[in-house]
Amino acid sequence: xxxxxxxxxxxxxxxxxxxxxxxxxxxxxxxxxxxxxxxxxxxxxxxxxxxxxxxxxxxxxxxxxxxxxxxxxxxxxxxxxxxxxxxxxxxxxxxxxxxxxxxxxxxxxxxxxxxxxxxxxxxxxxxxxxxxxxxxxxxxxxxxxxxxxxxxxxxxxxxxxxxxxxxxxxxxxxxxxxxxxxxxxxxxxxxxxxxxxxxxxxxxxxxxxxxxxxxxxxxxxxxxxxxxxxxxxxxxxxxxxxxxxxxxxxxxxxxxxxxxxxxxxxxxxxxxxxxxxxxxxxxxxxxxxxxxxxxxxxxxxxxxxxxxxxxxxxxxxxxxxxxxxxxxxxxxxxxxxxxxxxxxxxxxxxxxx
Amino acid sequence: xxxxxxxxxxxxxxxxxxxxxxxxxxxxxxxxxxxxxxxxxxxxxxxxxxxxxxxxxxxxxxxxxxxxxxxxxxxxxxxxxxxxxxxxxxxxxxxxxxxxxxxxxxxxxxxxxxxxxxxxxxxxxxxxxxxxxxxxxxxxxxxxxxxxxxxxxxxxxxxxxxxxxxxxxxxxxxxxxxxxxxxxxxxxxxxxxxxxxxxxxxxxxxxxxxxxxxxxxxxxxxxxxxxxxxxxxxxxxxxxxxxxxxxx
Numbered sequence: 001x002x003x004x005x006x007x008x009x010x011x012x013x014x015x016x017x018x019x020x021x022x023x024x025x026x027x028x029x030x031x032x033x034x035x036x037x038x039x040x041x042x043x044x045x046x047x048x049x050x051x052x053x054x055x056x057x058x059x060x061x062x063x064x065x066x067x068x069x070x071x072x073x074x075x076x077x078x079x080x081x082x083x084x085x086x087x088x089x090x091x092x093x094x095x096x097x098x099x100x101x102x103x104x105x106x107x108x109x110x111x112x113x114x115x116x117x118x119x120x121x122x123x124x125x126x127x128x129x130x131x132x133x134x135x136x137x138x139x140x141x142x143x144x145x146x147x148x149x150x151x152x153x154x155x156x157x158x159x160x161x162x163x164x165x166x167x168x169x170x171x172x173x174x175x176x177x178x179x180x181x182x183x184x185x186x187x188x189x190x191x192x193x194x195x196x197x198x199x200x201x202x203x204x205x206x207x208x209x210x211x212x213x214x215x216x217x218x219x220x221x222x223x224x225x226x227x228x229x230x231x232x233x234x235x236x237x238x239x240x241x242x243x244x245x246x247x248x249x250x251x252x253x254x255x256x257x258x259x260x261x262x263x264x265x266x267x268x269x270x271x272x273x274x275x276x277x278x279x280x281x282x283x284x285x286x287x288x289x290x291x292x293x294x295x296x297x298x299x300x301x302x303x304x305x306x307x308x309x310x311x312x313x314x315x316x317x318x319x320x321x322x323x324x325x326x327x328x329x330x331x332x333x334x335x336x337x338x339x340x341x342x343x344x345x346x347x348x349x350x351x352x353x
Numbered sequence: 354x355x356x357x358x359x360x361x362x363x364x365x366x367x368x369x370x371x372x373x374x375x376x377x378x379x380x381x382x383x384x385x386x387x388x389x390x391x392x393x394x395x396x397x398x399x400x401x402x403x404x405x406x407x408x409x410x411x412x413x414x415x416x417x418x419x420x421x422x423x424x425x426x427x428x429x430x431x432x433x434x435x436x437x438x439x440x441x442x443x444x445x446x447x448x449x450x451x452x453x454x455x456x457x458x459x460x461x462x463x464x465x466x467x468x469x470x471x472x473x474x475x476x477x478x479x480x481x482x483x484x485x486x487x488x489x490x491x492x493x494x495x496x497x498x499x500x501x502x503x504x505x506x507x508x509x510x511x512x513x514x515x516x517x518x519x520x521x522x523x524x525x526x527x528x529x530x531x532x533x534x535x536x537x538x539x540x541x542x543x544x545x546x547x548x549x550x551x552x553x554x555x556x557x558x559x560x561x562x563x564x565x566x567x568x569x570x571x572x573x574x575x576x577x578x579x580x581x582x583x584x585x586x587x588x589x590x591x592x593x594x595x596x597x598x599x600x601x
Contacts, residue, residue, distance in 0.1 A: 177438035178368070181457035185374035236368055274367070275416045277393050302416060304509045306497060 002059045015052055022048035033117055039101070039110055046097035047090070051125070054090045055132035058082070062136040079133055087125030091118060157324055161257075164321045171208060172266060175233075176201075182236050197235050204228045208259070216255035216350065219286060219293070223247065226265040226284065233269050240279025241269070250288040251295075255350040257325055263314035264297040264343050272299030272341060293349040298342040315343065322347060359386040360471065363406035365397040365423065366436065367415045371457065375410050375436065378464045385468065394418025398426045399505035406431055408452075408471050413437040418500070418507065424449060426502045432474070434467045495548035499527065501534040508534055512551075516565045517587060518543055520558040531583070553600055555579055555593035563600055 004010045026044035029035045035043065061082045065075055098114045101107045179201050186194035207225050211217055223245070230243050261284075268282045280300030287294050315334055322330040322345070330347035362385050366372045372390050379385045388404040391397040394415055401409070409431050413420035420435060421442075435446045438457040446454045452474065453467035499515065501508040510529050519526045520540035527534045536543075544552065544560050555561050565581045569589065572578045577594055579587040589597065 174438045177457050178371075181374065181438065181459065182368070182370040184458040185370035185377070188377060189373060236370065238369055274414065277395075277416050304417070304498065304511065 002056050004056060014056075018048055018052045021051075029117075033113075033120075035113055035117075039107060039113075042101055042107070043094075043098060043110070043114065046101075047094045047121075050090055050093045050097070051128055054086050054125070055128055057086060058129055058132035059136050062133050062140065067137050067141070079130065082133075083126040083129040086129040087122050090125045091121055094121070160324045161321065164317055164324065166212075171205065172270075175266070178236055179232055186235075193235070197232065200228060200232050200235075204232060208262075211258040214258050217258045218252065219247075219254045219256050219295070220252040222256055222258065222261050223252075223284065223286070225259075226261055229262065229265060230269070230282065233273070237269075237273055237279060240276075241273050242279070242281040244281050244283040246283065246285040248287045251286040251293060251349075254288055254293045256293070256295075256347070257321060260318060260321065260345070261295060261297065263318055264345075267314050267343075268297050268299035268341070271305075272301055275302045275305050276300050288349050291349050293347050294344065295347075296342060296344040298340055301336065301339055301341040303338050318345075359384050360408055360468065361386050361388045361404070361406045362408045362410065363387075363389050363391065363397070363400055363404060363431075364410050365391045365394075365400075365415075365420070366410075366412040367392050368412075371412065371436070374459065375464070378459075378461045381461075382465075382468060384472075394420075394423045394426075395507050397423045398502065398507055401427050401429065401431060402505055405429065408432045408434065408468075410434050410436050413439060413442055417509070421445065421449065422500055426500055426507055428502070432471050434471070495551075496546045499536070499543075501527065501536045503534065510534065512547060515547075515552075515562055516581060516583070517559060517561040517585070519560075525560075528585075553593075553596050555597060556588045556590045559587050559593070561587055563597070566597070569594075569597065 004014050022044050023041075025048055026037075026041035029040035029043055030037050033040075061078055065078050067075075095111075095114065098110050102110050179197070183194050183197050183201075186197065204225070207228065211221065211225060227243070227245075230241070234241050234243075265282065265284070272282065273279045283296075283298045285294075285296045285298075315332070319332045322332055326347055330345070333344045333346075335342045335344070362379060364372045364375050364379075364387065366375070369392070372392075376387060376390070379387055388406050389400045391400050394417055397409075397411070398418070400406075411420045411423065411433055413435060414437065415423075418426070420437070424433065433449070433451045434453045434455060435442070435451050436455045436457060436459055440456055443454050452470050453463075455463050455467060495512065497512050499510045499512060501510065510527060514529045516528045516530070518528065518540060521535070523537060523539070524535050525538050525540050525543050527536055540554075540558065540560055544554055547560070551562055551564065552560050553563050561579065561581075565583075566579050566587075567582045568580050569577055570580060572588075576591075577589045579589055579597065581587065
């Protein structure tokens with residue numbers, strides 16, 4: 001279906017743009033062909049209305065005969081034949097319209113006058129067809145380049161997302177070494193705990209690998225991953241690490257990009273719990289508010305702490321992913337208080353699948 | 354293999370399990386006596402003074418004070434074996450003459466090797482604190498905080514909170530928010546550590562935070578003083594005055 005015909009508002013606009021053409025046509029008939037004024041406008045109205053639709057038909061041969069790759073002869077022949085046919089159809093329909101007008105006694109002789117104009121009108125019809133074909137080619141080329149642009153943009157977004165996801169899927173080696181050291185310590189003093197920690201660690205690693213493959217996961221799964229991670233760190237930090245969770249029911253089902261929260265939770269441990277003598281509480285909160293999802297992670301912080309090298313990388317990656325996936329629809333705020341640190345995400349909640 | 358006097362060892366790590374595994378390995382060696390365990394750098398600085406260990410098993414990443422900062426604050430010689438999950442500090446560790454640098458998870462053989470090295474080498478050597486002060490190639494400069502030892506206590510002063518410093522023989526007197534602290538360091542050394550955009554040597558014996566200077570007044574003939582916001586008067590030498598002018 002023609003793109004203009006398929007949209008009523010476009011069609012209305014298109015037909016409206018023919019009104020001045022109809023007026024000019026009427027004036028031309030009156031001035032150049034000495035057709036009486038009223039008859040000239042009546043002829044022009046019918047002929048232009050038909051012409052408007054005949055011109056739309058140029059879309060089909062234009063699409064069937066792409067400008068690139070076609071033989072010149074075939075191309076010219078196609079459009080020459082199409083021009084003749086279109087013009088012929090137009091004039092035949094125009095004759096019918098004039099015959100209709102002639103039924104009125106006041107319009108006597110209109111048919112004869114119309115017939116005398118046929119050669120000129122035939123040329124006009126061909127010219128309009130060719131003009132319409134040219135415009136259709138222009139539109140097709142524009143649409144194609146827009147499509148190509150869109151596609152290139154999508155590819156870029158996909159590539160960046162893949163890159164960031166890959167970056168995310170890299171597990172912090174220090175986390176692994178420290179966890180293995182804890183397991184090593186537990187093997188002789190508390191073998192059951194050592195085994196439990198091995199299993200927790202394996203579970204976390206496996207989930208990180210699997211979740212990273214998916215486009216979107218329910219927030220509940222992301223939270224499970226974070227909690228698995230925190231259970232492993234709990235063994236290391238003991239009573240220094242406390243975890244609080246405040247998540248409302250509708251938020252749990254909201255789809256989120258995988259491993260979005262994980263870097264924030266890891267930062268909360270690395271820059272928060274590990275840097276304070278007494279440790280503290282990592283609080284993870286999430287709530288759905290209409291079409292928006294708010295997620296926050298807060299942790300204690302040493303106000304006298306050093307600026308640590310590498311700080312900010314995780315945060316930048318999360319912000320980068322949000323920008324890639326949601327543009328200006330999502331935001332990340334990091335708020336450093338005296339002895340606490342808070343990161344807030346605000347993103348589209350998405351459709352619950 | 355029974356040594357006449359056992360090696361006195363102090364364990365420093367903020368993770369209980371990390372200390373536990375060291376304790377387990379070391380307790381099997383009859384030549385080792387564990388004199389204490391510390392969960393942070395402050396405790397470690399105090400414990401080294403009080404228990405006088407021969408050897409420190411020292412973690413690097415700890416809250417408040419890291420392993421290198423602990424060494425900087427020690428007042429006596431002690432052999433050091435670093436135990437850490439991070440391999441990126443190895444070069445700096447040997448620059449402060451660490452006996453060994455062990456990576457977590459750590460094996461009993463590696464601990465045995467480190468002990469053998471300590472026994473072979475003895476604990477003699479230049480004071481570690483001096484070495485740390487000399488060798489800080491990968492410490493970011495300017496530093497953003499200063500550590501001062503006061504008996505067994507440690508003060509942490511943010512560089513931005515330092516008003517001015519005065520040279521006192523082998524020490525510097527640090528003035529911050531109306532309080533003063535004495536630190537074993539030369540003024541030249543301190544100046545090299547601090548941000549030159551912020552701290553200016555106004556005099557042979559004075560280093561001043563330029564943000565604290567309220568005004569400059571003529572003093573005696575041909576000389577001037579700087580007056581800080583809290584009214585403190587700081588002498589300005591001729592070249593010191595030139596440096597201040599250059600700065601503003």
